Amino acid sequence: QKEVEQNSGPLSVPEGAIASLNCTYSDRGSQSFFWYRQYSGKSPELIMSIYSNGDKEDGRFTAQLNKASQYVSLLIRDSQPSDSATYLCAVRNSGSARQLTFGSGTQLTVLP
């Protein structure tokens, strides 16, 4: 069973702080990693994808990947109340038809 684990929430940070979300995965052959944001009652929307070791920055978001440690993280700088949502880590499994395995999600609340 290929697993994706996320740090349990909920996570609360003050406005303007850095929010750090973490994810580990079990399939060493995985090559593609995604962070989705899901607002309550809405569908997941992609915010970051990362395929190589290291950091990838997009605006206030930075994804970090360490394949040796099987670890993916998402940093949100200058957190805003509008960032309050559930963040889902997803890993594309090796040798499959582009299937994704999702973590259970971390609920983030940014306090004004």
Add this chain to the structure above:
Amino acid sequence: NAGVTQTPKFQVLKTGQSMTLQCAQDMNHNSMYWYRQDPGMGLRLIYYSASEGTTDKGEVPNGYNVSRLNKREFSLRLESAAPSQTSVYFCASVDSNQPQHFGDGTRLSIL
């Protein structure tokens, strides 16, 4: 550009009733997926179709069937609904190594 369209958006069924959830994508994607999401949980894969004409079971296929009608459409059928199938159902599609695109979901309650 509509992306991935799911119908219906909401549905209430009685135990034992059957229904089909519809999904259509207009992005010419080869692969399509059905997930369910229960409170406090991530998305679990029910069935997927890697390409037109093929379907395969995912993590939680019991109680469901699927049909890949053509490249655009992938339907999910509940033959005899059970309360345990109360959930939010999402359809997604993808091509190549791009991220999956999700529909808005179908909220299904089974009494």
